[in-house]
Amino acid sequence: MDGPRFQPVRTVRAYERIVEQVEQAVESGELRPGERLPSERDLMVQFSVSRSTVREALRVLQARGLVRSRPGDPNGAEVMPFTPAALHKSMTTLARVDELSLAELVQFRMVLEGAAYLLAARLHTPAQLAEMDDAIARMRAADGYESFSAADVDFHDAVARASGNKLIQICSDVVRSIVLDLIADKIRAPEQRRRSIAHHEEALAAVRAGDGPLAARLARQALSDFYSPYLPDGALDELLE
Amino acid sequence: MDGPRFQPVRTVRAYERIVEQVEQAVESGELRPGERLPSERDLMVQFSVSRSTVREALRVLQARGLVRSRPGDPNGAEVMPFTPAALHKSMTTLARVDELSLAELVQFRMVLEGAAYLLAARLHTPAQLAEMDDAIARMRAADGYESFSAADVDFHDAVARASGNKLIQICSDVVRSIVLDLIADKIRAPEQRRRSIAHHEEALAAVRAGDGPLAARLARQALSDFYSPYLPDGALDELLE
DNA sequence: GCTAGTGCACTGGTCTGACCAGTAGGCTAC
DNA sequence: GTAGCCTACTGGTCAGACCAGTGCACTAGC
Numbered sequence: 001m002d003g004p005r006f007q008p009v010r011t012v013r014a015y016e017r018i019v020e021q022v023e024q025a026v027e028s029g030e031l032r033p034g035e036r037l038p039s040e041r042d043l044m045v046q047f048s049v050s051r052s053t054v055r056e057a058l059r060v061l062q063a064r065g066l067v068r069s070r071p072g073d074p075n076g077a078e079v080m081p082f083t084p085a086a087l088h089k090s091m092t093t094l095a096r097v098d099e100l101s102l103a104e105l106v107q108f109r110m111v112l113e114g115a116a117y118l119l120a121a122r123l124h125t126p127a128q129l130a131e132m133d134d135a136i137a138r139m140r141a142a143d144g145y146e147s148f149s150a151a152d153v154d155f156h157d158a159v160a161r162a163s164g165n166k167l168i169q170i171c172s173d174v175v176r177s178i179v180l181d182l183i184a185d186k187i188r189a190p191e192q193r194r195r196s197i198a199h200h201e202e203a204l205a206a207v208r209a210g211d212g213p214l215a216a217r218l219a220r221q222a223l224s225d226f227y228s229p230y231l232p233d234g235a236l237d238e239l240l241e
Numbered sequence: 242m243d244g245p246r247f248q249p250v251r252t253v254r255a256y257e258r259i260v261e262q263v264e265q266a267v268e269s270g271e272l273r274p275g276e277r278l279p280s281e282r283d284l285m286v287q288f289s290v291s292r293s294t295v296r297e298a299l300r301v302l303q304a305r306g307l308v309r310s311r312p313g314d315p316n317g318a319e320v321m322p323f324t325p326a327a328l329h330k331s332m333t334t335l336a337r338v339d340e341l342s343l344a345e346l347v348q349f350r351m352v353l354e355g356a357a358y359l360l361a362a363r364l365h366t367p368a369q370l371a372e373m374d375d376a377i378a379r380m381r382a383a384d385g386y387e388s389f390s391a392a393d394v395d396f397h398d399a400v401a402r403a404s405g406n407k408l409i410q411i412c413s414d415v416v417r418s419i420v421l422d423l424i425a426d427k428i429r430a431p432e433q434r435r436r437s438i439a440h441h442e443e444a445l446a447a448v449r450a451g452d453g454p455l456a457a458r459l460a461r462q463a464l465s466d467f468y469s470p471y472l473p474d475g476a477l478d479e480l481l482e
Numbered sequence: 483g484c485t486a487g488t489g490c491a492c493t494g495g496t497c498t499g500a501c502c503a504g505t506a507g508g509c510t511a512c
Numbered sequence: 513g514t515a516g517c518c519t520a521c522t523g524g525t526c527a528g529a530c531c532a533g534t535g536c537a538c539t540a541g542c
Contacts, residue, residue: 011312013524015300027337039493050526052293055495059256059297063304064334071252071494072534082340090327093305096268099323100408108408111356115480119348122479167341167349171412212479238363238453239356252533254495280522291497296524312523313504 014049018057021047026066026079033081037067042076084170088177095178103235105179106227110239112172113156113223114216117203120162121212131158132204139197148193149180155200159207183230196226255290259298262288267307267320274322278308283317325411329418336419344476346420347468351480353413354397354464355457358444361403362453372399373445380438389434390421396441400448400460424471437467 025031038046043054058077061067065086069077094100120128135155142148156176160169199222206215217240224236266272279287284295299318302308306327310318335341361369376396383389397417401410440463447456458481465477 015524023334027334029339041493052296052527053525055293056297056300056524058494059300060304063301064330066334069494070534071532072492073494074492074535076493082335082338084331084335086331087328087335089305090325090331093264093268093307094323094325094328094408094411097323098270104406104408107360107406108412111352111409115352119479165345165348167335167345167416168352170335171349175408238360256495282522293498294496297495299523310523311505313506313521315506315520315522317522 014047014053015057015060018043018047018049018054019060022057022061023064023066031079033079035079037076037079039076084174087170088174091174092178092181095182102179102182102227103231105175105182106223106231107236107239109172109175109179110220110223110236112168112175113159113219114239116156116160116163116165116168116172117207117215117219118212119164119168120159121207121210121215123164124162124207128158128162129204129208132162132207136197136200136204139193139200142193152196152200162207179227183227186230192226196222199225255288255294256297256301259284259288259290259295260301263298263302264305264307272320274320276320278317278320280317325415328411329415332415333419333422336423343420343423343468344472346416346423347464347472348477348480350413350416350420351461351464351477353409353416354400354460355480357397357401357404357406357409357413358448358456358460359453360405360409361400362448362451362456364405365403365448369399369403370445370449373403373448377438377441377445380434380441383434393437393441403448420468424468427471433467437463440466 022031022037031037037043037058040051040054040058044051047054058067058069062069062077063086065080065083067077068080095105132155135151135158138151139148139155142151153176157169157173160172163169199218203215203218203222206212206218220239224240228236263272263278272278278284278299281292281295281299285292288295299308299310303310303318304327306321306324308318309321336346373396376392376399379392380389380396383392394417398410398414401413404410440459444456444459444463447453447459461480465481469477
């Protein structure tokens with residue numbers, strides 16, 4: 001049985017080949033964000049396929065967030081700058097299909113935010129600290145849950161950016177929005193906001209002082225406090241050293 | 242200017258409506274993995290659209306990993322169990338477009354693996370420990386890079402599973418394969434393998450002893466050692482407390 | 483001369499109807 | 513009873529058509 005090692009043949013659909021080619025052009029930088037693809041009618045000539053096939057390929061590319069098309073646009077589809085939308089979508093699906101529990105999501109947030117604070121404490125710039133100060137000020141001034149939440153998101157985003165790691169930033173953002181979405185219907189007591197602000201201030205002080213481990217621990221603690229009412233008892237304890 | 246607050250109208254394409262409906266059916270559990278969608282010709286009747294529109298919707302659903310279709314199948318498209326394939330794809334794209342540096346990816350791995358070890362140290366089962374032992378044995382017995390790498394992956398996967406957090410497990414897996422892919426062309430000295438095995442054994446001992454923080458630190462250290470040759474000096478130091 | 487308005491030539495979105503190569507399951511011939 | 517064929521499906525692809533939009537060049541009015 002040691003004859004020539006044949007590979008299983010993979011029947012490749014025409015539209016997949018188109019997707020591959022365009023994808024590769026984008027990834028190699030040959031096609032840059034903002035540039036335009038030829039029109040569908042041009043593409044069908046270039047790839048010598050029918051328009052349906054071109055369109056199916058474009059649908060896949062669009063689902064992956066690589067291009068966007070607009071009806072009536074005299075140019076072809078636009079190559080998009082990267083957005084975490086596709087990442088967000090697939091993670092949301094993962095969470096919705098109930099493969100993921102809320103506890104797992106919050107745990108993941110604790111891990112990511114902890115890392116973000118740890119890094120931010122060591123790498124922050126004065127401008128980023130100012131952003132965090134500003135966000136906390138807006139949290140304190142907020143007159144409703146919506147404005148409070150917006151400022152809160154801004155704060156966390158500033159920390160994530162200060163971490164210098166875009167992947168941490170993106171994933172934090174995605175997971176945060178999923179978690180907030182899942183508990184959106186639950187009521188948040190205004191009293192919780194005061195405690196939340198205090199937590200943020202403590203963590204920010206640690207960041208400012210350059211004490212990464214402390215900042216990380218405070219961040220995890222704050223998340224645990226905030227979300228434990230929605231979770232089984234002790235679900236997050238493992239991450240609070 | 243305080244008239245009725247009009248919402249900007251969003252023109253919804255027909256195929257998007259189909260995607261939404263099917264997606265919702267899958268997420269709500271109305272359609273379970275393994276079940277079949279009606280055939281395209283049936284769907285065009287049910288949605289009262291043309292087959293092209295149905296097909297474009299199916300392409301999007303397929304790109305999201307929700308369904309799969311096979312030519313000639315007398316049943317319709319199959320609803321897929323969740324796979325992180327879509328997640329993997331979008332993260333790979335993110336890395337390929339050069340939005341992400343190798344350093345950021347490895348940093349992210351250090352964060353995730355650290356968390357996995359921390360949790361695994363506290364939650365592991367005897368069976369999972371046995372899997373880790375077995376993987377290390379196979380690493381030691383490996384006669385080539387390929388078998389070594391496979392055993393290595395098994396080890397890390399066992400740890401990730403022992404963490405009890407599927408999101409950590411999936412993301413670790415995705416990021417690991419991306420990183421390995423990025424440095425695949427670089428040569429790994431066999432001498433590195435011995436050191437790697439020693440690192441794994443140390444970390445496993447810490448896991449077995451239930452010392453999560455130690456296991457996490459060792460795991461991060463091991464990753465840092467392994468990848469630092471491919472990275473700018475000090476790129477990972479921030480995560481080694 | 484310059485601007486405001488109007489066509490027009492294009493775009494993407496959708497539809498219709500057709501053909502092909504596969505597959506599975508029932509039917510027939512052995 | 514079984515091996516093999518037949519048929520009625522499937523998804524993949526093609527061709528050609530229509531529509532509602534969009535941007536731009538051109539023109540009519542100032």
